[in-house]
Amino acid sequence: MYGRRRRRYFALMGLCLALFVGAWAFVRLWSVPLAIAMCLVAMVIPPVAAVVANRREPDDRWWDE
Numbered sequence: 001m002y003g004r005r006r007r008r009y010f011a012l013m014g015l016c017l018a019l020f021v022g023a024w025a026f027v028r029l030w031s032v033p034l035a036i037a038m039c040l041v042a043m044v045i046p047p048v049a050a051v052v053a054n055r056r057e058p059d060d061r062w063w064d065e
Helices: 002-025 032-054
Strands: none
C-alpha cells in the first residue's frame, strides 16, 4: 500500500533529477532553450509528486492513521 506510493514518488523525483541534470550537462551544448524548457518541466514535477504520494487509494484505511 505505502510501497506503491513511495515507488511512484521516487520515480517522479528521479525523473525530475534526470531532466535537470541532463538539461545542463548535455542538452545545453546543443540547445539552451530546450535545456530551459526541460528545467521548467522539472520544476513542475515535485509538487505533482507530492500530490501523487499523498493521494488516498481505494484500499487505504485512512481512519486508522
